[in-house]
Amino acid sequence: MKSLIQKLPLSEQSSFVADRYITPHFETPWHCHPEYELVLIIKGKGKRFVGDHVSDYAEGELDLLGPNLPHWYRKHDEEKEGGSLVIHFREEFLGKDFLQIPEMQKILLLFEKSATGLHFSGKTSASVGAKMEAMLAHTGMERLMYLLSMLKELSESAEYTVLSSPEMTGGSHKTNDRLQRIFDYVLANFKQDIQLEEAARMAMMSPSSFSRYFRQVTKKNFSHFVNQIRVGYACRQLMKSNFSISYVCHESGFNNMTNFSKQFRKIVHLTPSQFRQRHRV
Incomplete structure (x- = not known):
């Protein structure tokens, strides 16, 4: 997206x-x-x-x-x-x-x-x-x-x-340009394989320094932030489309159903199928 x-x-x-x-x-x-x-x-x-x-x-x-x-x-x-x-x-x-x-x-x-x-x-x-x-x-x-x-x-x-x-405030007045670039990068590429090294390069930092910086600013690690974006997109697809859960999983940037279900439950506190049944229009 x-x-x-x-x-x-x-x-x-x-x-x-x-x-x-x-x-x-x-x-x-x-x-x-x-x-x-x-x-x-x-x-x-x-x-x-x-x-x-x-x-x-x-x-x-x-x-x-x-x-x-x-x-x-x-x-x-x-x-x-x-x-x-x-x-x-x-x-x-x-x-x-x-x-x-x-x-x-x-x-x-x-x-x-x-x-x-x-x-x-x-x-x-x-x-x-x-x-x-x-x-x-x-x-x-x-x-x-x-x-x-x-x-x-x-x-x-x-x-x-x-x-x-x-961590979703990307470009608020308290967030600097560095974090905004990372935010835009994730929004534009979350369907693909997002590399920590690429995000660190955009921030002009080493991967280890970037990881510490991102956690300090957002209070969560970079991979969890990426998963939040992916799960948010998956929620919209589950509500508005007839695509299978497996299709939504891969369309949202997850490589396998096991990880998708695990991250979805962690963030939404429901399984993907439970969420669809509860929120389907």
């Missing part, structure tokens, strides 16, 4: 993008972008994939995703409409040093937490969702004030859960 980098249009009249999306298919393929994304589901239900996280979504749910965190929202029924309200903005949308002022420290912490994806619920989701709806009727300074109000509310809320594992 090649990593799709989504390019988002910014007009000269706005420092961020806010819009309503209702389409026959709604979902964008597995992708990432350098902007933060605040997304409110307003129509339909399905599966959300955020990094190595998989769960159901429904109308009224609200997520905040950090920069370059891969994600995909897939409808259960491809024939029905799906829709969302989405706001995209970069960290410096208020100016390069704006986040450094004392009044913005809670929002800065919110941004750091969003590197792994945050799912908001309860009163927070309802309140911020209503502001997102109201925001679209405004332009200019009024629209900006709505966004600041939403970020303030999110930064003060305890009604959230973390979605993905830290």
Whole structure:
């Protein structure tokens, strides 16, 4: 699977993008972008994939995703409409040093937490969702004030859960270019035999130094990270296709069923067949 980098249009009249999306298919393929994304589901239900996280979504749910965190929202029924309200903005949308002022420290912490994806619920989701709806009727300074109000509310809320594992944040603002290159390399090549030596070469490190570096940054070893990507892809194939489990195993980059089943259970806590029975649309 090649990593799709989504390019988002910014007009000269706005420092961020806010819009309503209702389409026959709604979902964008597995992708990432350098902007933060605040997304409110307003129509339909399905599966959300955020990094190595998989769960159901429904109308009224609200997520905040950090920069370059891969994600995909897939409808259960491809024939029905799906829709969302989405706001995209970069960290410096208020100016390069704006986040450094004392009044913005809670929002800065919110941004750091969003590197792994945050799912908001309860009163927070309802309140911020209503502001997102109201925001679209405004332009200019009024629209900006709505966004600041939403970020303030999110930064003060305890009604959230973390979605993905830290090692899936590839290109967050705290992750350097070295790890981003490795992240992109794995996403583009996980179906093939991925060599630690090649990843180390891209990082301009020796294999042993790279292994220590990767574990220090992600808290897991490189092979487990690769398996998480492969298992995440396998989950999507098991849900949306009629391919045999054996075919999905090899299509996901695993060489044999024994290792595939072992890694799948380790990450998902189900066998591939159990996962298909439980999550098949």
